[in-house]
Amino acid sequence: MSAIAQSIGGEPVTTKLAMKMEDSLQAFAVRAACFIGELEVPFSEEFDGHDFGATHVIAYVGDEPVGTVRVRWFQSFAMPERLAVMQRFRGHNIGQMLLERCRKLAESRGCNMLYAQALPADVKYWEKQGWRRLVPEEAGSAAKRIVAVVKAVDPSKPLPDVEAPEVVVLRREPQLDSTGMPRGTVSN
Amino acid sequence: MTTQPPAGTNRPVVTIKLASTSDELLQCYALRAAVFMGEQQCPYWEEFDGNDYTASHLMLYVDGEPAASMRVRWFAGFAKLERAIILKRYRSMGLFIPFVEWAKEFCRKKGYPKAYLHGQQRLWKIFEKDGFHRVNDKPFHFSDHEYGAFVCDLEVGEDCPTVHTDPMVLNRPEDQLDKAGILEQSMDRGASNPHADWTEKRA
Numbered sequence: 001m002s003a004i005a006q007s008i009g010g011e012p013v014t015t016k017l018a019m020k021m022e023d024s025l026q027a028f029a030v031r032a033a034c035f036i037g038e039l040e041v042p043f044s045e046e047f048d049g050h051d052f053g054a055t056h057v058i059a060y061v062g063d064e065p066v067g068t069v070r071v072r073w074f075q076s077f078a079m080p081e082r083l084a085v086m087q088r089f090r091g092h093n094i095g096q097m098l099l100e101r102c103r104k105l106a107e108s109r110g111c112n113m114l115y116a117q118a119l120p121a122d123v124k125y126w127e128k129q130g131w132r133r134l135v136p137e138e139a140g141s142a143a144k145r146i147v148a149v150v151k152a153v154d155p156s157k158p159l160p161d162v163e164a165p166e167v168v169v170l171r172r173e174p175q176l177d178s179t180g181m182p183r184g185t186v187s188n
Numbered sequence: 189m190t191t192q193p194p195a196g197t198n199r200p201v202v203t204i205k206l207a208s209t210s211d212e213l214l215q216c217y218a219l220r221a222a223v224f225m226g227e228q229q230c231p232y233w234e235e236f237d238g239n240d241y242t243a244s245h246l247m248l249y250v251d252g253e254p255a256a257s258m259r260v261r262w263f264a265g266f267a268k269l270e271r272a273i274i275l276k277r278y279r280s281m282g283l284f285i286p287f288v289e290w291a292k293e294f295c296r297k298k299g300y301p302k303a304y305l306h307g308q309q310r311l312w313k314i315f316e317k318d319g320f321h322r323v324n325d326k327p328f329h330f331s332d333h334e335y336g337a338f339v340c341d342l343e344v345g346e347d348c349p350t351v352h353t354d355p356m357v358l359n360r361p362e363d364q365l366d367k368a369g370i371l372e373q374s375m376d377r378g379a380s381n382p383h384a385d386w387t388e389k390r391a
Contacts, residue, residue, distance in 0.1 A: 029221035037226020040277055043254045065232050
Protein backbone atom coordinates (compact mmCIF):
# COMPACT_ATOMS: atom_id res chain seq x y z
CA MET A 1 0.00 0.00 0.00
CA SER A 2 1.44 3.37 -0.93
CA ALA A 3 1.87 6.11 1.60
CA ILE A 4 -1.10 8.38 2.18
CA ALA A 5 -0.44 12.12 2.20
CA GLN A 6 -0.89 13.59 5.68
CA SER A 7 -0.70 17.16 4.47
CA ILE A 8 -0.79 19.00 1.16
CA GLY A 9 0.77 22.46 0.93
CA GLY A 10 0.95 22.64 4.71
CA GLU A 11 -2.77 21.89 5.07
CA PRO A 12 -3.76 18.70 6.90
CA VAL A 13 -5.63 16.02 4.97
CA THR A 14 -8.54 14.63 6.98
CA THR A 15 -11.70 12.62 6.45
CA LYS A 16 -15.04 12.74 8.19
CA LEU A 17 -18.53 11.33 7.88
CA ALA A 18 -21.25 13.66 6.66
CA MET A 19 -23.43 14.38 9.68
CA LYS A 20 -25.10 17.68 8.80
CA MET A 21 -26.87 19.20 5.80
CA GLU A 22 -23.81 21.32 5.00
CA ASP A 23 -21.57 18.21 5.06
CA SER A 24 -23.86 16.43 2.61
CA LEU A 25 -23.88 19.48 0.37
CA GLN A 26 -20.08 19.40 0.31
CA ALA A 27 -20.12 15.74 -0.70
CA PHE A 28 -22.67 16.48 -3.43
CA ALA A 29 -20.67 19.50 -4.64
CA VAL A 30 -17.50 17.45 -5.05
CA ARG A 31 -19.41 14.75 -6.94
CA ALA A 32 -21.15 17.31 -9.12
CA ALA A 33 -17.79 18.92 -9.95
CA CYS A 34 -16.20 15.58 -10.92
CA PHE A 35 -19.07 13.65 -12.47
CA ILE A 36 -21.29 16.36 -13.95
CA GLY A 37 -18.66 19.05 -14.60
CA GLU A 38 -15.75 16.90 -15.66
CA LEU A 39 -17.30 13.70 -17.01
CA GLU A 40 -20.60 15.18 -18.20
CA VAL A 41 -22.78 12.65 -16.44
CA PRO A 42 -26.40 13.92 -16.47
CA PHE A 43 -27.65 15.25 -13.13
CA SER A 44 -30.40 12.64 -12.91
CA GLU A 45 -27.92 9.76 -13.24
CA GLU A 46 -25.48 11.18 -10.74
CA PHE A 47 -28.13 11.90 -8.11
CA ASP A 48 -29.89 8.58 -8.46
CA GLY A 49 -32.10 8.50 -5.39
CA HIS A 50 -29.75 6.52 -3.13
CA ASP A 51 -28.10 9.48 -1.46
CA PHE A 52 -30.39 9.56 1.53
CA GLY A 53 -30.03 5.89 2.37
CA ALA A 54 -26.26 5.98 2.32
CA THR A 55 -23.30 7.18 4.37
CA HIS A 56 -21.09 9.86 2.85
CA VAL A 57 -17.41 10.20 3.68
CA ILE A 58 -15.68 13.50 2.84
CA ALA A 59 -11.97 14.26 2.54
CA TYR A 60 -10.66 17.73 3.36
CA VAL A 61 -7.42 19.57 2.68
CA GLY A 62 -7.57 22.16 5.42
CA ASP A 63 -11.22 23.19 5.34
CA GLU A 64 -11.64 22.65 1.60
CA PRO A 65 -13.77 19.59 0.69
CA VAL A 66 -11.73 17.79 -1.97
CA GLY A 67 -13.00 14.23 -2.13
CA THR A 68 -15.93 12.03 -1.26
CA VAL A 69 -17.25 8.48 -1.39
CA ARG A 70 -20.72 7.12 -0.76
CA VAL A 71 -21.20 3.85 1.11
CA ARG A 72 -24.38 1.87 0.78
CA TRP A 73 -25.12 -0.87 3.29
CA PHE A 74 -26.34 -4.29 2.25
CA GLN A 75 -27.12 -7.31 4.33
CA SER A 76 -23.80 -9.09 3.66
CA PHE A 77 -21.54 -6.35 2.37
CA ALA A 78 -20.83 -2.61 2.27
CA MET A 79 -20.64 -0.93 -1.10
CA PRO A 80 -18.40 2.12 -1.60
CA GLU A 81 -19.35 4.00 -4.75
CA ARG A 82 -19.28 7.47 -6.34
CA LEU A 83 -15.62 7.86 -5.34
CA ALA A 84 -14.46 11.32 -6.42
CA VAL A 85 -11.43 13.52 -5.82
CA MET A 86 -11.23 17.06 -7.18
CA GLN A 87 -8.89 17.21 -10.16
CA ARG A 88 -6.25 19.48 -8.65
CA PHE A 89 -5.95 17.31 -5.54
CA ARG A 90 -5.35 14.03 -7.35
CA GLY A 91 -2.06 12.16 -7.02
CA HIS A 92 -2.06 12.31 -3.21
CA ASN A 93 -3.86 9.01 -2.57
CA ILE A 94 -6.91 10.78 -1.20
CA GLY A 95 -9.11 8.15 -2.87
CA GLN A 96 -7.23 5.47 -0.99
CA MET A 97 -7.68 7.39 2.25
CA LEU A 98 -11.44 7.57 1.64
CA LEU A 99 -11.66 3.84 0.90
CA GLU A 100 -9.66 3.05 4.04
CA ARG A 101 -12.15 5.12 6.03
CA CYS A 102 -14.94 3.04 4.46
CA ARG A 103 -13.15 -0.15 5.46
CA LYS A 104 -12.83 1.00 9.07
CA LEU A 105 -16.45 2.07 9.11
CA ALA A 106 -17.51 -1.34 7.80
CA GLU A 107 -15.31 -2.99 10.43
CA SER A 108 -16.91 -1.00 13.21
CA ARG A 109 -20.29 -2.23 12.02
CA GLY A 110 -19.25 -5.88 11.99
CA CYS A 111 -19.39 -6.09 8.23
CA ASN A 112 -16.77 -8.34 6.68
CA MET A 113 -16.87 -7.61 2.98
CA LEU A 114 -16.53 -4.56 0.79
CA TYR A 115 -17.99 -4.76 -2.69
CA ALA A 116 -17.57 -2.20 -5.44
CA GLN A 117 -18.27 -1.89 -9.14
CA ALA A 118 -15.42 -0.56 -11.25
CA LEU A 119 -14.91 0.34 -14.87
CA PRO A 120 -12.52 -2.13 -16.55
CA ALA A 121 -9.90 0.63 -16.91
CA ASP A 122 -10.00 1.30 -13.16
CA VAL A 123 -9.66 -2.30 -11.94
CA LYS A 124 -5.86 -1.94 -11.55
CA TYR A 125 -6.43 1.02 -9.18
CA TRP A 126 -8.60 -1.15 -6.96
CA GLU A 127 -6.28 -4.17 -7.19
CA LYS A 128 -3.34 -2.04 -6.02
CA GLN A 129 -5.32 -1.37 -2.87
CA GLY A 130 -5.97 -4.99 -2.10
CA TRP A 131 -9.23 -5.53 -3.93
CA ARG A 132 -9.78 -8.45 -6.25
CA ARG A 133 -12.23 -9.31 -8.95
CA LEU A 134 -15.28 -11.07 -7.59
CA VAL A 135 -15.29 -13.24 -10.69
CA PRO A 136 -11.89 -14.16 -12.17
CA GLU A 137 -11.31 -12.48 -15.52
CA GLU A 138 -12.54 -14.62 -18.36
CA ALA A 139 -10.96 -14.62 -21.77
CA GLY A 140 -12.95 -12.48 -24.16
CA SER A 141 -15.04 -10.83 -21.47
CA ALA A 142 -13.66 -7.37 -22.14
CA ALA A 143 -17.02 -6.29 -23.46
CA LYS A 144 -18.40 -6.31 -19.93
CA ARG A 145 -18.79 -2.70 -18.92
CA ILE A 146 -18.54 -3.03 -15.18
CA VAL A 147 -16.33 -5.26 -13.05
CA ALA A 148 -17.29 -6.28 -9.53
CA VAL A 149 -14.40 -6.09 -7.08
CA VAL A 150 -14.31 -7.20 -3.45
CA LYS A 151 -12.06 -6.76 -0.45
CA ALA A 152 -12.03 -8.36 2.99
CA VAL A 153 -12.71 -5.86 5.75
CA ASP A 154 -10.24 -7.73 7.98
CA PRO A 155 -7.10 -8.37 5.91
CA SER A 156 -6.18 -11.35 8.15
CA LYS A 157 -9.41 -13.10 7.16
CA PRO A 158 -9.35 -13.35 3.39
CA LEU A 159 -12.67 -13.89 1.68
CA PRO A 160 -13.45 -17.38 0.53
CA ASP A 161 -13.79 -17.75 -3.20
CA VAL A 162 -17.20 -16.81 -4.35
CA GLU A 163 -18.30 -19.33 -6.86
CA ALA A 164 -21.46 -18.70 -8.71
CA PRO A 165 -20.86 -15.68 -10.93
CA GLU A 166 -24.57 -15.08 -11.25
CA VAL A 167 -25.01 -14.14 -7.58
CA VAL A 168 -24.26 -10.54 -8.39
CA VAL A 169 -25.87 -8.97 -11.36
CA LEU A 170 -23.55 -6.45 -12.92
CA ARG A 171 -26.05 -3.84 -13.76
CA ARG A 172 -25.72 -0.15 -13.13
CA GLU A 173 -28.22 0.43 -10.40
CA PRO A 174 -31.21 -1.37 -9.03
CA GLN A 175 -34.49 0.30 -9.82
CA LEU A 176 -35.51 2.76 -7.18
CA ASP A 177 -38.82 1.12 -6.51
CA SER A 178 -37.27 -2.29 -5.95
CA THR A 179 -35.98 -3.34 -2.55
CA GLY A 180 -32.77 -1.43 -3.20
CA MET A 181 -30.65 -4.58 -3.35
CA PRO A 182 -28.80 -5.95 -6.33
CA ARG A 183 -30.64 -9.12 -7.33
CA GLY A 184 -29.23 -11.76 -5.02
CA THR A 185 -26.51 -11.08 -2.51
CA VAL A 186 -22.87 -11.94 -2.26
CA SER A 187 -22.65 -14.92 0.08
CA ASN A 188 -19.54 -15.84 1.97
CA MET B 189 -42.55 29.17 -17.71
CA THR B 190 -42.39 26.34 -20.23
CA THR B 191 -41.63 26.93 -23.89
CA GLN B 192 -43.18 24.27 -26.08
CA PRO B 193 -41.20 23.69 -29.28
CA PRO B 194 -43.10 24.02 -32.58
CA ALA B 195 -44.85 20.78 -33.52
CA GLY B 196 -42.86 18.49 -35.76
CA THR B 197 -39.48 19.78 -34.62
CA ASN B 198 -37.02 18.01 -32.38
CA ARG B 199 -36.28 21.12 -30.35
CA PRO B 200 -36.33 20.53 -26.61
CA VAL B 201 -38.88 21.71 -24.08
CA VAL B 202 -37.35 24.51 -22.01
CA THR B 203 -38.76 25.32 -18.58
CA ILE B 204 -37.67 28.19 -16.33
CA LYS B 205 -38.84 28.45 -12.74
CA LEU B 206 -38.00 29.67 -9.30
CA ALA B 207 -36.33 26.90 -7.30
CA SER B 208 -39.02 26.15 -4.74
CA THR B 209 -38.18 22.74 -3.26
CA SER B 210 -35.04 21.35 -1.62
CA ASP B 211 -34.61 19.03 -4.63
CA GLU B 212 -34.54 22.01 -6.95
CA LEU B 213 -32.08 23.80 -4.68
CA LEU B 214 -29.82 20.76 -4.73
CA GLN B 215 -30.00 20.74 -8.51
CA CYS B 216 -28.96 24.38 -8.51
CA TYR B 217 -26.00 23.75 -6.21
CA ALA B 218 -24.94 20.69 -8.22
CA LEU B 219 -24.90 22.65 -11.47
CA ARG B 220 -22.86 25.43 -9.89
CA ALA B 221 -20.42 22.92 -8.42
CA ALA B 222 -20.11 21.25 -11.83
CA VAL B 223 -19.31 24.48 -13.65
CA PHE B 224 -17.48 26.61 -11.09
CA MET B 225 -15.66 23.92 -9.10
CA GLY B 226 -15.39 21.20 -11.76
CA GLU B 227 -14.68 23.28 -14.85
CA GLN B 228 -13.25 26.50 -13.43
CA GLN B 229 -11.46 25.17 -10.32
CA CYS B 230 -13.18 27.62 -7.99
CA PRO B 231 -12.64 26.73 -4.30
CA TYR B 232 -15.72 25.44 -2.48
CA TRP B 233 -15.89 28.26 0.07
CA GLU B 234 -15.74 30.94 -2.64
CA GLU B 235 -18.52 29.27 -4.59
CA PHE B 236 -20.73 28.60 -1.57
CA ASP B 237 -20.12 31.98 0.00
CA GLY B 238 -22.84 32.06 2.65
CA ASN B 239 -25.34 34.02 0.59
CA ASP B 240 -27.29 31.08 -0.79
CA TYR B 241 -29.87 31.20 1.98
CA THR B 242 -30.67 34.88 1.56
CA ALA B 243 -31.25 34.57 -2.17
CA SER B 244 -33.73 33.36 -4.75
CA HIS B 245 -32.50 30.69 -7.14
CA LEU B 246 -33.71 30.31 -10.70
CA MET B 247 -33.60 27.00 -12.56
CA LEU B 248 -33.74 26.27 -16.27
CA TYR B 249 -34.58 22.77 -17.47
CA VAL B 250 -34.08 21.28 -20.93
CA ASP B 251 -36.44 18.35 -21.49
CA GLY B 252 -36.76 18.07 -17.72
CA GLU B 253 -33.03 17.84 -17.04
CA PRO B 254 -31.43 20.61 -14.91
CA ALA B 255 -29.39 22.68 -17.39
CA ALA B 256 -28.82 26.19 -16.05
CA SER B 257 -29.18 28.18 -12.86
CA MET B 258 -28.88 31.72 -11.55
CA ARG B 259 -28.94 33.31 -8.12
CA VAL B 260 -30.76 36.57 -7.40
CA ARG B 261 -30.16 38.64 -4.30
CA TRP B 262 -32.40 41.46 -3.22
CA PHE B 263 -31.00 44.85 -2.24
CA ALA B 264 -32.91 48.06 -1.58
CA GLY B 265 -33.81 49.36 -5.02
CA PHE B 266 -32.10 46.74 -7.13
CA ALA B 267 -31.84 43.01 -7.64
CA LYS B 268 -28.42 41.42 -8.18
CA LEU B 269 -28.15 38.62 -10.73
CA GLU B 270 -25.21 36.35 -10.04
CA ARG B 271 -23.82 32.80 -10.23
CA ALA B 272 -25.38 32.38 -13.69
CA ILE B 273 -24.25 29.18 -15.39
CA ILE B 274 -25.22 26.81 -18.17
CA LEU B 275 -24.02 23.23 -18.06
CA LYS B 276 -21.49 22.56 -20.83
CA ARG B 277 -23.68 20.27 -22.91
CA TYR B 278 -26.47 22.87 -23.05
CA ARG B 279 -24.33 25.80 -24.24
CA SER B 280 -24.70 27.13 -27.79
CA MET B 281 -28.44 26.53 -27.59
CA GLY B 282 -29.23 30.23 -27.15
CA LEU B 283 -30.46 29.73 -23.59
CA PHE B 284 -28.54 32.53 -21.90
CA ILE B 285 -30.41 35.60 -23.17
CA PRO B 286 -33.90 34.12 -22.63
CA PHE B 287 -32.81 33.09 -19.11
CA VAL B 288 -31.54 36.60 -18.28
CA GLU B 289 -34.71 38.05 -19.81
CA TRP B 290 -36.81 35.80 -17.60
CA ALA B 291 -34.76 36.82 -14.55
CA LYS B 292 -35.22 40.51 -15.38
CA GLU B 293 -38.97 40.04 -15.80
CA PHE B 294 -39.06 38.15 -12.49
CA CYS B 295 -37.34 41.10 -10.77
CA ARG B 296 -39.57 43.63 -12.53
CA LYS B 297 -42.75 41.82 -11.49
CA LYS B 298 -41.56 41.90 -7.91
CA GLY B 299 -41.27 45.66 -8.27
CA TYR B 300 -37.51 46.08 -8.60
CA PRO B 301 -36.64 49.01 -10.90
CA LYS B 302 -33.09 47.83 -11.59
CA ALA B 303 -31.26 44.59 -12.31
CA TYR B 304 -27.57 44.68 -11.46
CA LEU B 305 -24.77 42.24 -12.24
CA HIS B 306 -21.02 41.74 -12.32
CA GLY B 307 -20.02 40.75 -15.84
CA GLN B 308 -16.77 39.24 -17.03
CA GLN B 309 -15.29 41.28 -19.89
CA ARG B 310 -15.81 38.51 -22.47
CA LEU B 311 -19.57 38.88 -21.90
CA TRP B 312 -19.83 42.69 -21.88
CA LYS B 313 -21.12 42.94 -25.46
CA ILE B 314 -23.84 40.42 -24.74
CA PHE B 315 -25.02 42.31 -21.64
CA GLU B 316 -24.94 45.62 -23.55
CA LYS B 317 -27.11 44.12 -26.29
CA ASP B 318 -29.48 42.94 -23.59
CA GLY B 319 -30.10 46.44 -22.20
CA PHE B 320 -27.42 46.57 -19.49
CA HIS B 321 -24.91 49.42 -19.23
CA ARG B 322 -21.78 49.91 -17.16
CA VAL B 323 -22.35 51.54 -13.77
CA ASN B 324 -18.89 53.13 -14.08
CA ASP B 325 -15.68 52.31 -15.90
CA LYS B 326 -13.86 50.87 -12.88
CA PRO B 327 -13.15 47.18 -13.29
CA PHE B 328 -12.56 45.03 -10.22
CA HIS B 329 -11.60 41.43 -9.66
CA PHE B 330 -12.34 38.44 -7.45
CA SER B 331 -11.97 34.65 -7.74
CA ASP B 332 -9.36 35.07 -10.53
CA HIS B 333 -11.65 37.05 -12.90
CA GLU B 334 -12.04 40.71 -13.86
CA TYR B 335 -15.50 42.20 -13.71
CA GLY B 336 -17.42 45.33 -14.57
CA ALA B 337 -20.60 46.38 -12.78
CA PHE B 338 -23.67 46.57 -15.02
CA VAL B 339 -27.19 47.77 -14.48
CA CYS B 340 -30.40 47.49 -16.49
CA ASP B 341 -33.44 49.69 -15.86
CA LEU B 342 -36.69 47.77 -15.52
CA GLU B 343 -40.07 49.31 -16.17
CA VAL B 344 -41.93 48.90 -12.95
CA GLY B 345 -45.60 49.35 -13.77
CA GLU B 346 -48.95 49.37 -12.04
CA ASP B 347 -48.92 45.58 -11.96
CA CYS B 348 -46.00 45.51 -9.54
CA PRO B 349 -46.75 44.77 -5.91
CA THR B 350 -46.86 47.49 -3.28
CA VAL B 351 -48.17 47.53 0.29
CA HIS B 352 -51.57 48.37 -1.21
CA THR B 353 -51.65 45.25 -3.38
CA ASP B 354 -54.24 42.59 -2.49
CA PRO B 355 -52.55 40.82 0.45
CA MET B 356 -53.39 37.41 -1.01
CA VAL B 357 -51.44 38.32 -4.16
CA LEU B 358 -48.37 38.92 -1.99
CA ASN B 359 -48.80 35.42 -0.53
CA ARG B 360 -48.49 33.71 -3.93
CA PRO B 361 -45.42 31.81 -5.13
CA GLU B 362 -43.09 34.58 -6.25
CA ASP B 363 -42.68 33.41 -9.83
CA GLN B 364 -46.46 33.07 -10.24
CA LEU B 365 -47.83 36.29 -8.81
CA ASP B 366 -50.56 36.32 -11.48
CA LYS B 367 -52.02 32.92 -10.49
CA ALA B 368 -54.00 32.00 -7.39
CA GLY B 369 -51.75 30.22 -4.87
CA ILE B 370 -52.32 27.48 -2.33
CA LEU B 371 -53.14 29.93 0.46
CA GLU B 372 -56.04 31.27 -1.56
CA GLN B 373 -57.41 27.72 -1.66
CA SER B 374 -57.08 27.61 2.13
CA MET B 375 -59.54 30.51 2.33
CA ASP B 376 -62.34 27.98 1.67
CA ARG B 377 -61.78 26.69 5.20
CA GLY B 378 -62.77 30.06 6.66
CA ALA B 379 -61.16 31.68 9.70
CA SER B 380 -61.82 29.58 12.82
CA ASN B 381 -58.92 31.34 14.64
CA PRO B 382 -57.92 28.14 16.47
CA HIS B 383 -55.20 29.87 18.53
CA ALA B 384 -57.15 32.98 19.40
CA ASP B 385 -56.78 32.46 23.15
CA TRP B 386 -53.02 31.83 23.04
CA THR B 387 -52.18 35.52 22.93
CA GLU B 388 -54.47 36.21 25.87
CA LYS B 389 -52.69 33.60 27.99
CA ARG B 390 -49.34 35.23 27.24
CA ALA B 391 -50.78 38.66 27.97
